[in-house]
Amino acid sequence: MLGSVASLRRYPVKSMLGEELAAACVTPAGLAGDRRLAVVSRTTGKVASAKYPRLWRGLLTASARIPDEAVPGRVLVTLPDGRAMWSADPGIDAVLSAFLSQPVTLAADPEPGASLDRAVPDAVLRDGVTAEVPAEVSRIAAAAPAGTFVDYAPVHLLTTSTLRRIAELSPRQRADAERYRPNIVIRTAADGFAENDWLGRDLRIGGQLVLRVIARTPRCAMPTLAHGGLPRDADALRVPARHNRIVPFGDRGPEPCAGVYAAVLRPGRVRVGDRVVTA
Numbered sequence: 001m002l003g004s005v006a007s008l009r010r011y012p013v014k015s016m017l018g019e020e021l022a023a024a025c026v027t028p029a030g031l032a033g034d035r036r037l038a039v040v041s042r043t044t045g046k047v048a049s050a051k052y053p054r055l056w057r058g059l060l061t062a063s064a065r066i067p068d069e070a071v072p073g074r075v076l077v078t079l080p081d082g083r084a085m086w087s088a089d090p091g092i093d094a095v096l097s098a099f100l101s102q103p104v105t106l107a108a109d110p111e112p113g114a115s116l117d118r119a120v121p122d123a124v125l126r127d128g129v130t131a132e133v134p135a136e137v138s139r140i141a142a143a144a145p146a147g148t149f150v151d152y153a154p155v156h157l158l159t160t161s162t163l164r165r166i167a168e169l170s171p172r173q174r175a176d177a178e179r180y181r182p183n184i185v186i187r188t189a190a191d192g193f194a195e196n197d198w199l200g201r202d203l204r205i206g207g208q209l210v211l212r213v214i215a216r217t218p219r220c221a222m223p224t225l226a227h228g229g230l231p232r233d234a235d236a237l238r239v240p241a242r243h244n245r246i247v248p249f250g251d252r253g254p255e256p257c258a259g260v261y262a263a264v265l266r267p268g269r270v271r272v273g274d275r276v277v278t279a
Contacts, residue, residue: 013064030154124221153261158182161194179223202279208268215249217259
């Protein structure tokens with residue numbers, strides 16, 4: 001037994017704050033309702049992501065949730081001033097454009113080849129979140145079924161071992177799971193960055209769900225940003241950059257990593273408390 005499910009999270013609108021769940025259905029596209037919508041720049045056509053903080057860090061002050069699972073695609077977006085709108089409301093594009101000071105639209109379907117700008121993490125640590133820093137263009141959902149706005153793969157896993165290790169190495173002596181935006185936090189007893197060793201493993205969670213770990217998760221500047229009530233914390237990235245700089249996948253060089261990406265081999269329902277074992 002590797003551990004158990006400590007928490008479940010989904011983010012109905014990419015880069016906005018999400019919601020914690022007691023249980024969720026997981027399909028080949030990921031947790032039901034996760035990253036099904038995204039804000040898209042009408043200037044560049046790219047997906048807006050807080051991975052490029054200078055333009056889009058404000059997204060992390062808004063939240064999105066699905067109050068009624070029986071109404072597919074209906075997402076409630078709440079701005080930091082308390083205003084709430086449904087994703088299908090006719091005026092939502094204008095409201096989001098004014099909120100972000102950029103012309104945007106809320107999209108339900110990614111364009112073919114959809115991409116986003118990902119600021120070079122070390123440059124953000126050096127120059128700050130308001131600086132115009134170099135960025136790489138990343139294609140979204142490269143290892144996921146079409147129709148979602150996930151970064152790479154359908155499911156993102158993070159262990160409590162990794163969170164404990166980051167907290168131990170951080171001057172603040174804490175690490176907040178919300179900053180790393182996992183779907184499933186797995187309670188583990190191992191030491192250090194435990195999921196580094198899971199690459200290529202198949203994991204069974206609960207009675208049905210089977211995932212295959214396909215990549216370590218390279219960290220961007222996003223964990224350093226304010227997330228709702230959580231203040232900025234540069235050490236949320238600086239610690240992995242100093243202590244867990246490894247190759248995430250493919251032919252990429254070493255990068256700060258925390259967590260792993262997984263593909264769905266067998267869909268199923270997952271609940272908080274479910275056992276996680278090697279399949």
